[in-house]
Amino acid sequence: MRAAMSLKVCIATLEFPPDVGGVGESVHRIAHFLRDLGYEVHIAVFRSEPKAVLSQGPRRAQCLTTEQDGLSVHRLKPPIRSADASKQEMLSDLYFQLCALHRRYSFDVLHAFFLSETGYLFTLLGREYGVPVINSIRGSDIHKHMFSPLLHAQMVWTLENSAWVTFVSRDLQSRAALFAPAIRDKSSAFWNSIDPVRFEHVGDPPVPPLSGTVIGSVGRFRDKKGIEFLLDACGRLLAESLDVTLLLVGDFVPKEAAYWQLEVENAGLGDRLVVTGLLPREQALACYALLDIFVIPSLHDGCPxxxxxxxxxxxxxxxxxxxxxxxxxxxxxxxxLVPPCDSEALAAALGRLVASPDLRRQLGEAARYKVSEWLAPWIEQQHWSEIYRHVLQQTDAAAHSLPATAVELPLAADH
Structure with missing residues (x-):
């Protein structure tokens, strides 16, 4: 295997900072791991345009390339030729943009986050140009595709044609193997990591003082987050005359706004519910100081x-x-821990913590110790180093095992 310094990696993602989103944060972290290991790292950021964008008028395809902390970031946008979404060939257009990007840089490894757009297009690109592809499953992509007749076959093909597949939980890995058993021999599951956070340096939270014991959650709230069960549980606590306030740091996704507005109204929490709206990361981090109890009532959620x-x-x-x-x-x-979708069990666990500051302190200290020992960045970086080494060694071995009569043609590249 060639030295990492000479190898070029391209990561495909739907979002990348300054875009807001957990996948973007993970890609940013992993890209820096690879850069520090000596790889030349490129990021291809793209997605099929939502219908709302089509109404903005026609445009040519765009590729804006910038340098961010030693990473080459390519933001791709497909052309808009019609206001009718059904007449757009956006995935096809994006694929040709990716082909052009590969011809220019001749990537050695392709690495995609999310299956339906980035994963599928990168796997197709890898198969066409003979480049190994790593697909990283974060959670919601498997859960969406397994119930979609339109995406199911695409999901299976993408998984089966990957050189390696990574998952952020063993549950996700087992679930994917139900549909693509071949990945059992070419996949691994390991958790996200987190850099140490200096909470004393993030500033003051942008929220006024709150009443009673503060229960909270943080994120972009949508179907999988189970927030309706948290609303129910807090309603039960207030009905039992417990002095609590629910703080939701973030906002509900726009496409589900009507549903969540109805849920909030039906919960009847009144001024004991505070929703901050989307905040910059530093301000969101500052809000943890307000919380006595953090709740993550997800139905499914990868490694949030x-x-x-x-x-x-x-x-x-x-x-x-x-x-x-x-x-x-x-x-x-x-x-x-409580079962998903169980408001009663959630309320019981919360009520227990509301009544016991000592238990809250004990659990919080144990959680802080675990994250520092088990989910340190060097551990995740080691996983990625081993995966890349294995994939590249397998690729080199396959190239050197070609029959003597075979002619190995170079990949097309711009010179």
Whole structure:
């Protein structure tokens, strides 16, 4: 295998900072791991345009390339030729842009986050040009595709044609293997990591003082987050005359706004519910200081960054046994765990912590110790180093095992 310094990696993602989102944060972290290991790292950021963008008028395809902390970031946009989304060939257009990007840089490894757009296009590109592809599954992509007749076959093909597949929980890995058994021999599961956070340096939270015991959650709230069950649980606590306030640091995704507005109204929490709206990351981090209890009531959720932040902040945590949440947290030792979709069990766990500041402190300290020992950045970087080394060695071995009569043609490249 050639030295990492001579190898070029291209990572495909739907978002990358300054875009807001957990996947973007993870890609940013992993890209820096690879850069520090000596790889030349490129980031291709793209997605099929939503219908709202089509109304903005026609445009040519665009590729804006910038340098960010030693990374080459390529933001791709497909052309808009019609206001009718059904007449657009956006994935096809993006694919040709990716082909042009590869011809220019001749990447040695392609690495995609999310299956349906980035993963599928990168796997197709890798198969066409003979470049190994790593696909990284973060959670919601598998859960969306497994119930979609339109995406199911694409998901299976992408998984089966990957050189390696990574997952952020063992549950996700097992679930994907139900549809693509071949990945059992070419996949691994390991958790996200988190850099140490200096909470004393993030400033003051942009929220006025709150009443009683503050229960909170952080993120972009949507279907998988289970927030309706948290609303129900807090309603039960208030009905029992417990002095609590629910703080949601973030906002509900626009496409589900009507549903969540109805849920909030039906919860009847009144001024005991505070929703901050989307905040810059520093301000969101500052809000952890307000929380007595952090809740992550997800139905499914990969390995959420907010969980790791709450552990780093030393908050008492109530979580569900879903994906990495239930794998990382140890019930009664560093958190309280409840089944997903169970408002009654959630209310009972919260009520127990409201009544016991000592238990809150004990669980918070144990969570902070675990995240520093088990989810340190060097551990995740070591996983990525081993995966890349293995994939590149396999590629080199396959290239050197070609029959003597075979002619190995170079990849097309611009000179």
């Amino acid at each position: 960054n907010a969980l790791l932040e709450a552990m780093t902040a030393g908050r008492a945590i109530v979580g569900t046994r879903a994906d990495a949440i239930g794998e990382i947290l140890d019930h009664e030792r560093d958190a309280l």
